[in-house]
Amino acid sequence: MPRSSPPPTSPAETPCATAPVIVWFRDDLRLADNPALSHAVASGRPVLCLFVHDPGHAFARALGGAAQWWLDGALRALRADLVRVGAVLHVARGDAATLVPQLVAQAGAAEIVWNRRYDPVGRETDTAIKAAVKEAGVAAHSFAAGVLHEPWTVRTRTGDAFRVYTAWWRAARAMGEPLPPLPAPAQVPAAPPPAAWAEQCVGIDALGLCPVAPDWAGGLRAAWQPGEARARERLHGFVHDGLAGYGDARDRPDLPATSRLSPDLRFGHVSPRQVWHEAVAAVRGGDGAGEQDLGKFLSELGWRDFAVSLLYAQPELVSGNFRTEFDAMPWRDDADDLRAWQQGRTGYPIVDAGMRQLWHTGWMHNRVRMIVASFLTKHLLMDWRVGEAWFRDTLVDADIASNVINWQWVAGCGVDAAPYFRVFNPVLQAQKFDPDGAYVRKWVPELAPLPTSCIHTPWTCDPAIRRRVAYPSPIVDLQGGRARALAAWKGLSGA
Ligand SMILES: Cc1cc2nc3c(=O)[nH]c(=O)nc-3n(C[C@H](O)[C@H](O)[C@H](O)COP(=O)(O)OP(=O)(O)OC[C@H]3O[C@@H](n4cnc5c(N)ncnc54)[C@H](O)[C@@H]3O)c2cc1C
Incomplete structure (x- = not known):
């Protein structure tokens, strides 16, 4: 589905223009190039920004300790970024499949929007929520934001999923450049929080994501600062100062030769489209790196999509051998x-x-x-x-x-x-x-x-x-x- 569809709902067409639209953040903890957020703002409705920590999500594949530490910082950064544009981040905890439809109903929302995820349990959860919400007469729309190419769009001539990276990459390149990234909204008109949300929206501290006894996260704190601003800096620094020589040096662990953007991409502080376009612009702008470095870097970024598409085609690979x-x-x-x-x-x-x-x-x-x-x-x-x-x-x-x-x-x-x-x-x-x-x-x-x-x-x-x-x-x-x-x-x- 193209990012531009569905068209923004016009408040004038609806009976209750003050009914809010809920933006459900998940692995897309950023304001820029966030199609769900942009859609909500363009709708003209007041916006409720929601994050649901679902510790049971994906049961065996629940977030590990280090990723939980990152999520804590990521949510704090997103909350501050949203405050700067006039919005509030509501953080709830529980089983998303039951909690989200409940929150939608309590808010009297006209619509809920999110950016798609592709892992087996995430997809199943989202499909169930979309059905439940729609049955309650509320619109639910999802958007492409986390990959360069959605898994079902890069296919063999016979419509099958690719099993070989080089062939997948050739087909992906033939589809042309990924869509240009969207700007961050300058303002997000916040809806007043529904009274009934107070009980469910516990806040970030209550999630207990950081280790306390013992606090083993000192090394993580020294190495990283989660959040969109730091991710953009890392991206900018890498494409202007680090990309030259990437093709040769990327295999050298003794050199600072790679982007270190993987956690930012994992939590969506930057989108792969932003990474792609910023790298291309830096090279075409004559910033020192050559087409070979660029090609190698983009193809590494491609591996991320390829992994997503393989798991999409064969969810059993989560724990089963392909061979x-x-x-x-x-x-x-x-x-x-x-x-x-x-x-x-x-x-x-x-x-x-x-x-x-x-x-x-x-x-x-x-x-x-x-x-x-x-x-x-x-x-x-x-x-x-x-x-x-x-x-x-x-x-x-x-x-x-x-x-x-x-x-x-x-x-x-x-x-x-x-x-x-x-x-x-x-x-x-x-x-x-x-x-x-x-x-x-x-x-x-x-x-x-x-x-x-x-x-x-x-x-x-x-x-x-x-x-x-x-x-x-x-x-x-x-x-x-x-x-x-x-x-x-x-x-x-x-x-
Ligand atoms: C056994 C094993 C487990 C791995 N587990 C993960 C994981 O859980 N999460 C994760 O993001 N990466 C994983 N990788 C891939 C890769 O090691 C990291 O993405 C990479 O080291 C991140 O460093 P970077 O951001 O500096 O990469 P760069 O070289 O700067 O590459 C840019 C981006 O491309 C993507 N990328 C690069 N190489 C790969 C790859 N082989 N597979 C998928 N995407 C890639 C990453 O998103 C990365 O941030 C794993 C690799 C191996 C061999």
Whole structure:
């Protein structure tokens, strides 16, 4: 459905022009390029801005701890941004499927609008709410805002979903540029809050999203500031100062070479259309980056859409292997190895650096995500779902589609996946992508005194130096782990 439809409701055409329109915010916590909000403002009706924290949403896929921390800051930033344009953010808590129709009725709303989400449970919830609200005689409209191309719009000639990224990307590019982003409304005419909402709208504090005892979020606070303003700054800074060289440097965790926009995109502080158009404008405006850097960056942004479209086509991929022969994989269940991986104590510096960066900042560089995921699923032969769950709990950008699709991709059981037999060697990867060991030194400081020649292989260091460093020996032999993984894979029927 094009963003421009349905046409704004004209108050003059309706019997009760003061009946409010409700904007239901979800993964789109911004004012600019927010079609639902723009539609509400254009309707001329008073607006009620609503966020519903639904801890049970997606049950097994509920927000992890780091994402909850982010959401707290994101809601506070959105509330302040809305106040600046004259509106109020009402924050409720409960089962959205029952609560939203109730709030609509209590407000005597003429219409409710939202931007679409595409995950299986989100879609189901939205469909049910739309039906319930419409049955009560209230209009409900949804808009495209969270992806460059909605999942059903990029299809093969026979109308099927693409399973190969390069083909999907070619087809997506052939559709032309995504729509230009909408400006933020200068004013949002706030409707007075309905009296009956007081009970349900508990406010942000009551959601208890931030950890208190213990407060483990110090590293997150030091690394990030959630909200639209900071996201726009990050985007602006990246396209003007960081995009040049992205194509070559994006795999280097020791350099600040990527945008770090993933949590902003996850919570919708910026839209992918804004990212796209700002990057294109910077390059075409002669800001230093070339078409190659731009093309690479846009195609990474494309992966985000591709993951959404795969999960849309096959919701069962949330927990099921795309390649079903992997159902018989003899995954290991070893609590000690898992804990060592989670805590960054595997004895492989690049793996440990990545896992500690994740724990401290809620984010990990993409190349290192691939290395640690490969290490878990291959060298340690552990189920990708165990790793996916840990990422879900610890990433500030944890996103159901990107997380599941990437984990399956690395584990070799996914769509268009790297073949299982292609096992990342964490030492070779580290030597190639962290050549001076700067990334390892930052996140595994006990290794900082080691010479670069053995920073990625501390067990090869001069024993006199090694003895001074308190760092674990490798928990698995690389060759042995690789051989065990390949034997398990060969044992699968059809592999
Ligand atoms: C095992 C594994 C799990 C992952 N889980 C998540 C997740 O839960 N949430 C998440 O947003 N990303 C996930 N990714 C993808 C990727 O690692 C991050 O999006 C990226 O590291 C974010 O850094 P950036 O914003 O600096 O990326 P940039 O290189 O600046 O890329 C720009 C944007 O493109 C998108 N993007 C880039 N690479 C990918 C990719 N491989 N898949 C999907 N989108 C991509 C992101 O939205 C990113 O912000 C995962 C990757 C792996 C290997």
